[in-house]
Amino acid sequence: MNWPRELKIKPGYPLKDKTTFKIGGRAQFFCEPGDRRELNLLVKAAKGGKFPLFVLGAGSNLLVSDKGVKGLVIKLSSACFKKITIEDEFVRVGSAVTLAGLTKSAKERSLCGLEFLVGIPGTVGGALAMNAGCWGKSFGDFVKEVEIMDQNGKIKCLKRSQIDFGYRKSSLTKYIILSCLLKLKKGERAGIEKNTAGFMAFRRQTQDLAYPNAGCIFRNPDVPAGKLIELCGFKGRNTGDAFVSQKHANFILNKGRASSKDVLKLMQLIKKRVKSKFKLNLQPEIKIWK
Numbered sequence: 001m002n003w004p005r006e007l008k009i010k011p012g013y014p015l016k017d018k019t020t021f022k023i024g025g026r027a028q029f030f031c032e033p034g035d036r037r038e039l040n041l042l043v044k045a046a047k048g049g050k051f052p053l054f055v056l057g058a059g060s061n062l063l064v065s066d067k068g069v070k071g072l073v074i075k076l077s078s079a080c081f082k083k084i085t086i087e088d089e090f091v092r093v094g095s096a097v098t099l100a101g102l103t104k105s106a107k108e109r110s111l112c113g114l115e116f117l118v119g120i121p122g123t124v125g126g127a128l129a130m131n132a133g134c135w136g137k138s139f140g141d142f143v144k145e146v147e148i149m150d151q152n153g154k155i156k157c158l159k160r161s162q163i164d165f166g167y168r169k170s171s172l173t174k175y176i177i178l179s180c181l182l183k184l185k186k187g188e189r190a191g192i193e194k195n196t197a198g199f200m201a202f203r204r205q206t207q208d209l210a211y212p213n214a215g216c217i218f219r220n221p222d223v224p225a226g227k228l229i230e231l232c233g234f235k236g237r238n239t240g241d242a243f244v245s246q247k248h249a250n251f252i253l254n255k256g257r258a259s260s261k262d263v264l265k266l267m268q269l270i271k272k273r274v275k276s277k278f279k280l281n282l283q284p285e286i287k288i289w290k
């Protein structure tokens with residue numbers, strides 16, 4: 001494959017350290033485009049070479065196969081994808097901005113609503129793709145419009161009414177998300193700080209952050225998946241170095257050199273047991289790249 005020369009394509013690039021799980025093999029090709037023009041060139045070249053495209057955010061909801069990923073992995077990390085501009089209650093934010101950066105900027109301008117995102121280790125792009133949320137609130141609720149690049153390299157602006165946001169999913173995963181416009185509300189800075197601290201404390205109390213992980217592994221059916229897994233006696237059980245957390249049974253921890261094979265095997269065991277005990281089919285919340 002002859003990639004345009006100006007693009008810094010890295011063949012056989014290790015993805016493990018680009019994920020919070022610290023698991024996975026190499027990307028056949030990897031690139032961090034410097035701007036939208038380079039991204040456009042990349043998308044067209046990948047299409048011409050018939051390479052599947054994968055967009056990587058902070059890798060906090062991902063399990064990458066030990067065998068790696070066949071295709072082109074794109075990470076938007078340059079400054080041009082990290083801009084935040086705030087006017088009154090409207091925030092325009094690039095997809096590579098971290099949720100920590102976004103919530104900090106909102107707090108500094110006394111804008112409230114996004115405090116529930118504190119502690120979610122993703123980017124704006126990942127949060128839009130996954131409609132990230134917790135405790136009954138979701139990122140999509142604040143979205144006015146989203147700017148995307150399609151598979152032909154064309155940039156479009158999608159209005160909220162053109163986007164489907166569901167429970168930990170959205171219709172945006174078929175695009176490369178570039179930025180979005182959010183509508184927040186004016187609030188009291190002290191109140192925002194108090195809410196943020198409350199959400200963070202609750203997260204520390206309930207989630208297991210001592211080892212690399214990818215957050216909740218399974219989607220919640222009508223009941224929390226963690227409760228079902230716990231009732232099946234899985235807390236502390238392992239396959240290799242992949243352990244079910246003692247604190248939150250829907251978290252799998254990488255306690256050393258867990259492989260994606262270990263995690264997938266443990267997930268299979270959990271699914272099988274939950275199915276036979278509760279007649280429920282658990283579905284993965286994490287994205288599995290192979």
Ligand SMILES: Cc1cc2nc3c(=O)[nH]c(=O)nc-3n(C[C@H](O)[C@H](O)[C@H](O)COP(=O)(O)OP(=O)(O)OC[C@H]3O[C@@H](n4cnc5c(N)ncnc54)[C@H](O)[C@@H]3O)c2cc1C
Nearest residue numbers: 055057058059060061122123125126127129132133177215
């Ligand atoms: C400790 C911990 C706690 C967590 N808590 C929560 C929680 O409370 N609630 C919650 O919802 N999630 C939670 N997560 C999961 C995860 O952080 C979120 O889903 C987050 O929004 C994913 O963002 P990311 O940038 O890491 O996306 P990635 O993991 O990199 O990617 C996830 C998906 O989004 C797509 N994507 C990423 N960026 C783009 C883009 N620019 N354009 C198009 N597609 C893109 C990817 O292709 C992939 O399909 C947690 C994870 C951890 C490790």
